[in-house]
Amino acid sequence: MALLKVLLLLGLGVSVNSDVSLQKRILGGHNCADTERLYHVRLEGSNGTHTSLCGGSLIHPQWILTADTCWKSETGWFNVAMVKVHPRTAGRKLYRIHGRTGYSDPEGWLHDIMLLKIQKRVNDVPFAPLPDCSNRPKIGDTLQLAGEGATTTGPYNEQLSNAVAATQLQCVDMPVVEASHFLPTYGHVFSAKAQNKDVCYGDAGSAAVFNGKIYGVISPGVPRYACESAASVVDLCEYMDWIRRQIDFK
Structure with a gap:
């Protein structure tokens, strides 16, 4: 697997008029502030x-x-x-x-x-500041995800497992959409999702942050196409x- 970064895509469709692998630039994520995520x-x-x-x-x-x-x-x-x-x-x-x-x-x-x-x-x-498990993120609360994963997708927004990693750590905000539950082969996880936002190959293992503390680890269950499903986060409090x-x- 590769390192983590968050992607914000301009749209869900990419037209392909040849067999050349077209790549669409991922937009929307921003450089993490120099004072955060030093860990x-x-x-x-x-x-x-x-x-x-x-x-x-x-x-x-x-x-x-x-x-x-x-x-x-x-x-x-x-x-x-x-x-x-x-x-x-x-x-x-x-x-x-x-x-x-x-x-x-x-x-x-x-x-x-x-x-x-x-x-x-x-x-x-x-x-990294460990979680306050008396104040766990709930559905609707905003998480900050981050990583150094790929910054491009292939045709039709297909995830690229061998894409070049980001040159700088990226951050993006995504709301929690699914509460913590047990998922075989993954463990106790919750999910975050926002329109045109996603995590990429290379972002696995990075921290999900809420109120300045880490509450989860991004799980590498990356779907074939970007923005296809919610990002899965292993629930650290468990x-x-x-x-x-x-x-x-x-």
Whole structure:
């Protein structure tokens, strides 16, 4: 998978008059402010010939929160984390991933949430503010989604899994349209959707923010065509006890 960004499309149809792959520019998202989302992490995987990109959030000096499907576990793949990717002037730093842990429930379902432990502590980046679960986002509340995913679509707004990633972290607002519920193979999720807005390949793992705190992780269930369905977000409040058991916040 690749890193996260939000897309705002000009319309739902693209005319194609040849077999050349026409791409329509994604509009509407904006550059995230230089003072926000400093905790955003870029996750990169490579096997020497292919690469994958995802987003994540630094929630502790050695722990990153992301989506489970962002981890490339196939033989020959190597995963790294890059912090201080936003703003672009921050001075990026690369960290080796020391370990990972995913969540599986008593029925054996592996949920789409993951914690990655990096080898060295990060001491010069603010951590993502964890949620106040007494004030969870409700239907109609506005989330801020963000990421570095692709900024183009193919013919008829088809999502491009190999499109070039955004040059700068993008933010966009989308209202919650579906309350938290359990979805097999994903876990506890809620959904956000707005006209002509969507998340893209590469945006998976990035944070969904409400009232300045992270309340979710963008799940990589990207439909074939942009704006086809709501964006799925793993509900972080359902996993806070598990996160605290894994991490020493002292």
